[in-house]
Amino acid sequence: MKKIAICVCTYKRVNLLDKLINSLIVTREVFITNRNKEDFNVQIIIVDNDPEMSAQSKVNYFIKDNSFINYYCESKSGLVMARNKCLEIVINNEYDYLAFIDDDEYVDKNWLDCMYKSLITTGAHIVFGKVETVYPPGCEEWIIKGGFFDKLQYADGTKNIISATANVLLDVSILRKEKEYFDLTFNTTGGEDTYLFKSYLKKGYQSVWCQGGIVYDLVAAERLKEKYIYLRAYTSSYTYSEIQQKLGEEHLMTSLTKGIIKTIIPLLYYPFVLKGKKEKKVSVKKDFFSGLGRFKVKRISRY
CATH class of the missing domain: 3.90.550.10 (Spore Coat Polysaccharide Biosynthesis Protein SpsA; Chain A)
Known part of the structure; x- marks a missing residue:
């Protein structure tokens, strides 16, 4: 059985x-x-x-x-x-x-x-x-x-x-x-x-x-808020970076470099979506917070 x-x-x-x-x-x-x-x-x-x-x-x-x-x-x-x-x-x-x-x-x-x-x-x-x-x-x-x-x-x-x-x-x-x-x-x-x-x-x-x-x-x-979307983007990126380093699949400098790229691109792109639809603006800002997570500045508990 x-x-x-x-x-x-x-x-x-x-x-x-x-x-x-x-x-x-x-x-x-x-x-x-x-x-x-x-x-x-x-x-x-x-x-x-x-x-x-x-x-x-x-x-x-x-x-x-x-x-x-x-x-x-x-x-x-x-x-x-x-x-x-x-x-x-x-x-x-x-x-x-x-x-x-x-x-x-x-x-x-x-x-x-x-x-x-x-x-x-x-x-x-x-x-x-x-x-x-x-x-x-x-x-x-x-x-x-x-x-x-x-x-x-x-x-x-x-x-x-x-x-x-x-x-x-x-x-x-x-x-x-x-x-x-x-x-x-x-x-x-x-x-x-x-x-x-x-x-x-x-x-x-x-x-x-x-x-x-x-x-x-x-x-x-209660999760249907911009703040939660940004928080989840940050924490998901933070933990993914931690996982990659823990498994030896990514060096710290690689993660930091990706973080720099992922934060700069949304900053450059954001002015072009200011007059656009809300979902597009939130998406760009979400990408920015995802990039911040790569720097692992602050560990945030979700559970």
């Missing part, structure tokens, strides 16, 4: 868990219906990173009628701590495959079916799937047109790409063999997934893109 764990790390987002867990129950049922259910054990694992266990009562509501749902609490603060708790659970309980999605998402009914098929048919060790952005009612048009919250997409079957734990399925055998967990360096900044997956690819493991494995990302209304 093959064991699959669908892991979700959550922190004080109880209001989003209904939609998420219901969608996981459905995709699990579709997956098992399409196969001999005696051959698979699919478990949903919720790891609560709130020491006050705010998600427990909500998850317990679902556990009453669904014995395949499991609740754990990781009281040590930080996204890496919560994700590593998932890895610990999966390895200790001898799972074969591990899927991650975020607590502000929900999945398509065919999500697990498509992701698993992609893993098996391609022979890849890691499968990344499509993430579609869902905006809240009343979202301003310039935000949608600017694509500031859109995720990168690839052609189905594209190999050796890097994405995130927002939508991933991986073979647990590589975790057992490498004994490498998410790096605590990124516990409050994010980027731990990019670092881990890049390190696996450097060691020769294969990844593949599954266009049919769709997850929907609910953008929180």
Whole structure:
């Protein structure tokens, strides 16, 4: 029997868990219906990173009628701590495959079916799937047109790409063999997934893109601000530079040079968009803050 764990790390987002867990129950049922259910054990694992266990009562509501749902609490603060708790659970309980999605998402009914098929048919060790952005009612048009919250997409079957734990399925055998967990360096900044997956690819493991494995990302209304867009651009660039240097793929001077170029170009270009549409102006300023992140002047916590 093959064991699959669908892991979700959550922190004080109880209001989003209904939609998420219901969608996981459905995709699990579709997956098992399409196969001999005696051959698979699919478990949903919720790891609560709130020491006050705010998600427990909500998850317990679902556990009453669904014995395949499991609740754990990781009281040590930080996204890496919560994700590593998932890895610990999966390895200790001898799972074969591990899927991650975020607590502000929900999945398509065919999500697990498509992701698993992609893993098996391609022979890849890691499968990344499509993430579609869902905006809240009343979202301003310039935000949608600017694509500031859109995720990168690839052609189905594209190999050796890097994405995130927002939508991933991986073979647990590589975790057992490498004994490498998410790096605590990124516990409050994010980027731990990019670092881990890049390190696996450097060691020769294969990844593949599954266009049919769709997850929907609910953008929180409080994030729909220019300040957040610039902050995310800065922190993403900061952590990416840190990742590249930590993996030995980029020297400090190279990162600084790229930072100089990425800040100068927007400064030169900005006067030409002053009278243009808001999404264009924000996009240019976002590029400037992305360039600033390369200098690694100040480490900013996001979690």
